[in-house]
Amino acid sequence: MRLLPRSLFGRLILLMAGGLILAQLIGAAMNMAERQRMIGTTINAEFAQRVAAVYRAIDSQPALEHPRLAQLLSSPRQQLSIESSSPITPENDGVENEFLRRVREALGLTVTLKPVVTPRPGVFSFDLYLKLSAGDWLRIRGQAPQEIIDLPLHHFMTLGLMLLLIFILVWLAVRMTVRPLTDLAKAARALGDDLKSPPLPESGPLEVRAAAQAFNSMQQHIRSSIEERERFLAAVSHDLKTPVTRLRLRSEMLEDPNLRERFVHDLDEMQGMLGSALDFLHGKAVDEAIQRLDLTALLESMVDDYADIGESIRLQAPESLRLEGRPQALRRAIGNLIDNGLKYGSEVSVEAVQDGGYLRITIDDAGPGLPGSELERVFEPFYRLESSRSRETGGVGLGLAIVRQIARGHGGDVVLENRSGGGLRAIFSLPQGNTSGYPKPSGE
Numbered sequence: 001m002r003l004l005p006r007s008l009f010g011r012l013i014l015l016m017a018g019g020l021i022l023a024q025l026i027g028a029a030m031n032m033a034e035r036q037r038m039i040g041t042t043i044n045a046e047f048a049q050r051v052a053a054v055y056r057a058i059d060s061q062p063a064l065e066h067p068r069l070a071q072l073l074s075s076p077r078q079q080l081s082i083e084s085s086s087p088i089t090p091e092n093d094g095v096e097n098e099f100l101r102r103v104r105e106a107l108g109l110t111v112t113l114k115p116v117v118t119p120r121p122g123v124f125s126f127d128l129y130l131k132l133s134a135g136d137w138l139r140i141r142g143q144a145p146q147e148i149i150d151l152p153l154h155h156f157m158t159l160g161l162m163l164l165l166i167f168i169l170v171w172l173a174v175r176m177t178v179r180p181l182t183d184l185a186k187a188a189r190a191l192g193d194d195l196k197s198p199p200l201p202e203s204g205p206l207e208v209r210a211a212a213q214a215f216n217s218m219q220q221h222i223r224s225s226i227e228e229r230e231r232f233l234a235a236v237s238h239d240l241k242t243p244v245t246r247l248r249l250r251s252e253m254l255e256d257p258n259l260r261e262r263f264v265h266d267l268d269e270m271q272g273m274l275g276s277a278l279d280f281l282h283g284k285a286v287d288e289a290i291q292r293l294d295l296t297a298l299l300e301s302m303v304d305d306y307a308d309i310g311e312s313i314r315l316q317a318p319e320s321l322r323l324e325g326r327p328q329a330l331r332r333a334i335g336n337l338i339d340n341g342l343k344y345g346s347e348v349s350v351e352a353v354q355d356g357g358y359l360r361i362t363i364d365d366a367g368p369g370l371p372g373s374e375l376e377r378v379f380e381p382f383y384r385l386e387s388s389r390s391r392e393t394g395g396v397g398l399g400l401a402i403v404r405q406i407a408r409g410h411g412g413d414v415v416l417e418n419r420s421g422g423g424l425r426a427i428f429s430l431p432q433g434n435t436s437g438y439p440k441p442s443g444e
Contacts, residue, residue: 009178017170021163028159043124043144044099050078051140052106055130063134070138078142086129086137087116099126117141180208184215191219237274244271295321295330295359295430299352302331302338311342317352321359323432325410330430333406333414334361336399337426341365345423354432358412361428369418378416379404403428 004011058069058080070080099119107113107130117127125143132138183200190197199216202209244267251263296317303315334350341348345365352361370378381401400414407414412430419425 008181009174012174012178013171016174017167020166020170024159024163024166032155040119040124041098044102044119047078047124047126047142047144048099048102048106050142051103051128051130054078054080054140055107055111055132055138058138059132059134063132063136066132066134066136066138077144078140081139083129083137083139086114086131103128180204180211184211187215187219191222196223240274241271244274290324290326292322292324293327293330295323295352295361298327298331299334299350299361302334303350306338306342311348313338314349315352316350318354321352321354321432323359323430325430326406329406329409333403334363334428336403337363337414337428340399341367341424341426344368357432359430359432361430363426363428364419364423366423369422369424370416372418375416375418379414 005014054073057073058066061069066082070082074080097118100113100115104111104113112131114129114131115126116129117125119126123143123146125141127139127141130138130140187197187200197219199219200212202212202216204212248264248267251260251267254260254263296319299315299317303313306313338348338350341363342365345367347366349364350361351364352359354360379400404414407428407430410430412428414426414428417425417427
């Protein structure tokens with residue numbers, strides 16, 4: 001069981017707010033305990049003086065006057081009466097609390113005191129018997145107002161308001177601290193899809209500015225390297241097309257028709273290999289603009305195209321599946337998967353479903369499938385299981401590599417698995433909504 005949140009924001013909130021709130025609660029508890037102690041000391045001293053004053057006032061008068069004086073000196077908080085005898089079972093647990101100690105100090109050691117009820121924490125009430133000089137007993141029962149002893153409600157309201165204020169201040173401080181890291185993470189994710197994304201603002205604390213400057217410098221360096229590679233690939237593409245074209249022209253001059261056909265076939269294959277390799281290295285699969293499209297309509301159009309060349313493909317899809325993507329790139333990726341299925345499985349079925357926030361396209365064939373160890377390796381560029389594949393099905397080992405490039409360029413992925421009844425299944429997943437680093441097209 002994880003006790004800490006997974007995000008840095010959550011952990012800082014928990015640690016900082018938890019620590020400050022705990023310190024505030026401890027401080028409030030200590031303050032309330034000291035308040036209760038001071039109130040208790042004051043009440044003990046006040047009532048002890050009252051008891052001593054009343055006892056002296058009554059004891060100084062004749063015994064016949066004692067009942068009348070006791071009645072006159074009684075109040076709602078302190079009732080007096082004259083008793084002929086002391087209590088049979090007085091409270092005497094051997095503990096001399098602060099109230100009794102103060103009463104004895106105020107009366108003096110010569111006065112006999114028998115407590116029946118003494119104050120206890122949270123309730124200040126007492127019942128004392130004091131022996132008068134005439135031999136009778138003065139009974140004094142008293143209690144302090146409970147609202148003085150109880151913790152006032154406004155203290156708890158103030159404490160709650162302070163805790164809420166602490167949490168809000170901590171939340172703002174942590175948000176200001178973590179936001180540059182969040183922006184840096186978003187920019188790093190966006191960099192993989194768009195090298196021309198705007199640089200990070202170089203503002204904020206010194207460490208944040210240093211990180212932003214380092215990231216912007218890295219982005220500029222990567223962009224320069226990619227642009228240099230593109231210029232190099234363009235030059236290579238141009239330079240290679242020229243000799244291939246010359247060879248094609250010269251092959252047309254060969255008198256032997258069989259030899260001429262073999263030369264032309266080899267030149268076509270070479271040109272196809274160069275085109276596929278350059279397209280993959282150049283990254284044309286992700287250069288297309290993003291737009292809103294209907295995946296169901298795209299699949300139906302592809303099925304119709306295959307029907308025109310005599311291929312029968314079963315399609316199951318909802319009436320409409322909307323997403324944002326690159327239609328030509330998706331057409332190429334799905335077409336590569338269908339072509340592989342037709343080449344090695346003859347029968348192909350396509351199903352498109354919505355699964356949570358993703359659209360999943362499943363392409364099944366009736367072929368022999370693949371060894372389990374090869375299901376992932378076939379996505380590696382230039383990797384081929386056999387040399388007989390034609391370039392239409394990815395004969396140079398780039399078909400599936402381009403499919404994965406297109407899928408991941410959309411924030412999704414593609415995987416292969418063997419079907420239980422035989423054949424191969426390709427699962428092409430696409431996020432239906434926008435993903436981080438995957439910008440919306442303008443105008444949406």
